[in-house]
Amino acid sequence: MFRYTLRRLPSAVVVLFVASVVIFFILRLAPGDPAAALAGPDASTATVQAIRHQLGLDQPLITQYLIWLRGILSGDLGNSYILHAPIAQLISESLMNTTELAIGALVFAIVGGGLIGYFQGIAKRRASQATLSALTSFGIAIPTYVTGVLLILLFAVGWRVLPAGGIGPGIRDFSLGWQYLLMPAIALSLPTGATIARFLSASMRQTLDQDFVQTGIAKGIRPSRLMIGHVVPNSLPPVLTVLGIQIGQLFGGAIIVETIFAWPGIGQLLLQAVTGRDYLLTQDLLLIAVLVFIVVQLITDIVDAAMDPRIRLERA
Amino acid sequence: MTATPTTTALALAPARRARAGHSGLMRGFTTPSAIVGIVLIVIIFGAGLLAPLISPYSPTAQGPDAFLPPSGTHWLGTDEYGRDLLSRVIYGARQDLIVGVIAVPIGAVVGTLLGTIGVATKWLDVIIQRFFDVTLAFTGLVMGVTVAAIIGPGLAAVLITVSFVNVPLFGRLARNTVRSLRSRDYVTAARIVGAPPLRVLFRHVLPNALDSLIVQAALSFSLAVFIEGAMSFVGIGVRPPDPSLGSLLRTSITFLSRSPLYAVAPMVVVTALVLAFNLVGDGLNKGLLKR
Numbered sequence: 001m002f003r004y005t006l007r008r009l010p011s012a013v014v015v016l017f018v019a020s021v022v023i024f025f026i027l028r029l030a031p032g033d034p035a036a037a038l039a040g041p042d043a044s045t046a047t048v049q050a051i052r053h054q055l056g057l058d059q060p061l062i063t064q065y066l067i068w069l070r071g072i073l074s075g076d077l078g079n080s081y082i083l084h085a086p087i088a089q090l091i092s093e094s095l096m097n098t099t100e101l102a103i104g105a106l107v108f109a110i111v112g113g114g115l116i117g118y119f120q121g122i123a124k125r126r127a128s129q130a131t132l133s134a135l136t137s138f139g140i141a142i143p144t145y146v147t148g149v150l151l152i153l154l155f156a157v158g159w160r161v162l163p164a165g166g167i168g169p170g171i172r173d174f175s176l177g178w179q180y181l182l183m184p185a186i187a188l189s190l191p192t193g194a195t196i197a198r199f200l201s202a203s204m205r206q207t208l209d210q211d212f213v214q215t216g217i218a219k220g221i222r223p224s225r226l227m228i229g230h231v232v233p234n235s236l237p238p239v240l241t242v243l244g245i246q247i248g249q250l251f252g253g254a255i256i257v258e259t260i261f262a263w264p265g266i267g268q269l270l271l272q273a274v275t276g277r278d279y280l281l282t283q284d285l286l287l288i289a290v291l292v293f294i295v296v297q298l299i300t301d302i303v304d305a306a307m308d309p310r311i312r313l314e315r316a
Numbered sequence: 317m318t319a320t321p322t323t324t325a326l327a328l329a330p331a332r333r334a335r336a337g338h339s340g341l342m343r344g345f346t347t348p349s350a351i352v353g354i355v356l357i358v359i360i361f362g363a364g365l366l367a368p369l370i371s372p373y374s375p376t377a378q379g380p381d382a383f384l385p386p387s388g389t390h391w392l393g394t395d396e397y398g399r400d401l402l403s404r405v406i407y408g409a410r411q412d413l414i415v416g417v418i419a420v421p422i423g424a425v426v427g428t429l430l431g432t433i434g435v436a437t438k439w440l441d442v443i444i445q446r447f448f449d450v451t452l453a454f455t456g457l458v459m460g461v462t463v464a465a466i467i468g469p470g471l472a473a474v475l476i477t478v479s480f481v482n483v484p485l486f487g488r489l490a491r492n493t494v495r496s497l498r499s500r501d502y503v504t505a506a507r508i509v510g511a512p513p514l515r516v517l518f519r520h521v522l523p524n525a526l527d528s529l530i531v532q533a534a535l536s537f538s539l540a541v542f543i544e545g546a547m548s549f550v551g552i553g554v555r556p557p558d559p560s561l562g563s564l565l566r567t568s569i570t571f572l573s574r575s576p577l578y579a580v581a582p583m584v585v586v587t588a589l590v591l592a593f594n595l596v597g598d599g600l601n602k603g604l605l606k607r
Contacts, residue, residue: 011446011449014446015446015449015450015453016453018446018450019450019453019454022450023462026462026466027465027466029466030465030466030467030468137591137594137595137598138591140594141538141587141590141591141594142587142590142591143542143545143546143586143587143590144546145545145546145549145562145565145566146565146583146586146587149565149568149569149572149579149583150579150583152569152572153572153576153579153580156572157572157573157576158576248455249455249456251455251457251458252455252456252457252458252546253457255457255458255461255546255550256457256546256549256550259549259550259551259566260569270461271461271550271551271552274461274464274465274552275469275551275552277465282465286454286458286461286462286465289454289455289458290453290454290458293452293453293455293458294453
């Protein structure tokens with residue numbers, strides 16, 4: 001197991017390194033001079049020069065890149081020049097909010113998607129099977145921005161039971177905060193939940209065809225015990241793999257959902273950074289997005305390998 | 317071009333397989349789900365294609381009356397600047413047509429070429445695989461934000477994003493399919509008679525890998541519609557005053573209680589479009605890949 005992890009690690013590190021290089025150097029290709037933008041239209045050349053020096057933009061690109069890397073490793077990310085606050089603080093605050101949103105969404109996705117997938121997997125009648133399958137296809141297809149706006153239309157405008165946006169008191173006072181979390185979390189959970197349902201039901205159908213299920217039935221095991229104890233666990237590996245992919249992509253979904261519900265998370269911060277041309281903030285946030293994807297991918301691969309010796313022992 | 321050495325290989329199998337693939341395509345297109353999908357796509361993209369002819373007004377022409385309810389003159393009513401909503405929705409669908417028709421083929425061709433070349437040359441394969449890994453790490457909208465940060469928001473950013481997102485999808489698929497087909501007898505036959513490796517790959521293997529690439533193309537169109545909508549929704553895609561289904565939906569949030577139809581119209585169209593391509597993808601998958 002440990003060996004597999006060790007073998008899998010270098011490629012993840014290489015991808016992360018290449019991504020950091022791409023993010024850093026390609027952002028420098030963008031037109032416009034952040035120092036001039038920050039100084040304002042009436043500033044003298046000397047002022048612009050001073051700002052450029054202060055931001056370290058007068059150093060060679062390689063040096064700037066190394067300074068950036070050192071900053072990341074030491075946790076000192078400098079100041080955002082559009083929001084006038086330490087980047088580390090901005091990121092940690094919004095990352096907390098996004099994590100709250102993501103956990104809420106994952107709970108809905110796993111519970112809801114798991115239940116629907118389970119019932120779709122054991123459904124015997126053609127009609128109920130077709131209905132559930134249509135439901136999951138729809139859940140996968142409907143874009144997050146449509147679900148989000150639809151939820152607001154239904155539960156904040158039509159039937160005024162939930163707040164249309166904002167984070168409220170958040171997790172500090174969850175008795176109130178959950179009302180703010182409910183709609184964004186559901187909107188974000190839908191594609192993930194539907195994907196879980198589809199993979200779980202497909203995988204359960206394959207498992208149900210296997211001989212050990214017949215053996216179980218023949219030995220007179222209770223149906224509930226057969227399903228929970230034997231069929232579901234044996235159907236989980238493909239579901240976990242796809243769940244890993246989905247979690248890795250949650251960042252993109254968070255950008256959309258946070259925009260709809262004015263949720264002060266990392267996606268909102270990224271959009272602010274990009275539209276305000278804040279290089280430093282943008283490159284840090286993009287690196288986080290890529291890092292999340294790579295780490296989740298790595299964990300998924302390791303979990304897969306832990307469950308399936310064929311993957312673990314394959315000579316790559 | 318020396319045709320003689322490869323005729324033996326050609327005669328061995330691909331012709332029959334090509335016919336089978338063709339009927340598979342027809343079988344895929346005629347499954348019930350695919351037919352529903354195709355009808356939806358023809359209606360929506362047809363409207364987008366013919367937008368200058370069929371849309372009742374210019375999508376950007378402002379009128380004196382804001383938020384008119386639906387009527388005979390404005391079927392879906394008007395928006396906050398008195399612009400005809402139906403015309404804006406039709407032109408919004410046109411953006412998706414543009415993105416799908418331009419960006420998906422670019423991504424598909426580049427990805428397929430890279431994936432296939434990688435199979436032939438070992439050292440290139442390593443580089444190409446890493447390139448795919450890195451592009452995949454920039455998932456959909458994260459790629460969109462990155463591109464918008466470099467070249468600025470706009471339709472061009474959407475086109476580049478959708479192309480880039482599709483490269484590794486087609487690349488990995490092409491690579492895996494080509495690798496699995498390489499051990500087929502007709503490929504061995506072509507190699508034995510001395511056809512150069514790249515020629516074997518592109519003339520004999522790749523055409524037989526087309527089935528799975530076609531299914532991916534349907535799904536990629538759905539992804540293209542999703543990404544265009546998402547980028548325009550969060551403000552880094554199609555710029556105002558040009559309409560896009562995503563930006564229409566975004567603006568509509570401000571006016572939800574006043575004019576729900578403003579939100580519902582783009583919602584229905586964008587969902588129908590994404591769903592339609594998924595349905596076609598499912599249908600093709602059944603017809604082409606499953607036996």
